[in-house]
Amino acid sequence: MHYVTNYESYDDDNLNVPYQLVYAQSSEHVRDQYEDRMKSTNKDSPYKRYGKDKFITVRVISVNKLNDNTVDVKFEKTLHDRATNTEQVAQKEAIIKWEFSTAETSQKMLDRDPLGFKVTYYQTSQVSLET
Template sequence: MTGSSFMRLLGPVADIGGDGWNDDPVERMRRSRRAALTIAAAAASVAALEAVALAAMAPLKTVVPYTIVVDRQSGYVETVRGLQPGPLPQDQALTQSALVQYVIARETFDATDLRENYRKVTLWSDGEARRQYRDSLDKANPASPLKLYPPQTVVSTTIKSVSLLGPGSALVRFDTLRHDAGAQGGERRDWTAVVGFRFTGAPMRMEDRFLDPLGFQVLSYRRDAETIAPTPVRFDGPLGAPTP
C-alpha cells in the first residue's frame, strides 16, 4: 500500500505542530483567568493609591466653624473661631492673662484697693504709658477720677475680649460699670484699648519680681469709647449686681 493510500484511509488529521493547541478550550479558560486576575490586581492597586491620596488631602479640607458675635450696645462685630482640641499655647495664655490684669488694674476705681492697683500699673508700665497713667491720677488734673468720683464710688471693669494684633500689640475690649454708694442705678460704658507691650529681663527688686515675675511692661496705651453715651443700668441688690 502506498503512502497516499494510507493517508486516505486515516482521513483528516489535526496538525499538532501548528496552532492546534491554541484552540484548546481549557487553555483559553486559563488565559482568561490570568487576564482577570491581572485586571483585578491593577484595580486594587489604583483603589489603594486613591485611598492614600484622599487620606493625605483630608487635612486640607477640614471645616473650621466661625461664629459672628455682635455687641448689642456698640454694634461691634467680632469673629469667634471654634475651639481647637488641646491646651492654649503657654506664651499666648500668659500674655492674655497679663493684658487682662493690667487693663482691670488701670481702669478700675475703688478706694479700698486704689493703692494696690496704682503700684501694679506703675510697675507694669514704662515710658509714655506710665507717664499718662500718673497724670490721669494727679489731683491737679480736673479729669482725674479722684476729682470726678466721690470716695464711695466704685468703677468695676469687665474684660470682653483680647485680640493679639501682632508681636507686642493687642486690642482689649472691655466695659466699665459705675456704681455710686446707695444708688439704685448706675452707668456702663464700652471701651477698646490698643496696648503696646513687651517682656523684659531687666533686673528688679525681689518684691517687684513677685508682682511681675515675667517682666511684663506696657509701653503705650490708648483707650477709645465704643459708644457715645453711657448705658443706664439698674441694680437688683445691695451688692450692685446689674439687671440684664
C-alpha cells in the first residue's frame, strides 16, 4: 500500500514527493498528525532524529481487509545508517480507514489524488514476533 510507504519512509534526499502524496491523500485530521510528526521543530521528527546519515525504507508484508473502508497493514520498517552501513528492522502494523471525497480541490491536489481517496484514520503499533 503506497500510502503506508509514503507515510512511514524517510530519506532527506527525497522528502518532497512522499510528503505531498500523504498530504493530498489525508483527511484534515490525519494531515495535521502527519505535519506535526514531520515538522523540523519537532525534536522527534525524522529530520531531527536521522538527518542526512540515515534513511528509512518500508516493505509492506500483508494487507488484510477488516471491512469496506478499513485495512490492517503489516509492514517492515528498516532504518539504514549510511555511516556504519548497518540496518535496524522493526515489524509494524497500521490500521487505516478511508473514504472517497468529492469535495472541490485544486488541480495540483487532483494530480496527486485523482480519485479523492482520503485516509481518515491512521494508527501504527509495534508487532512482537516472540512466541
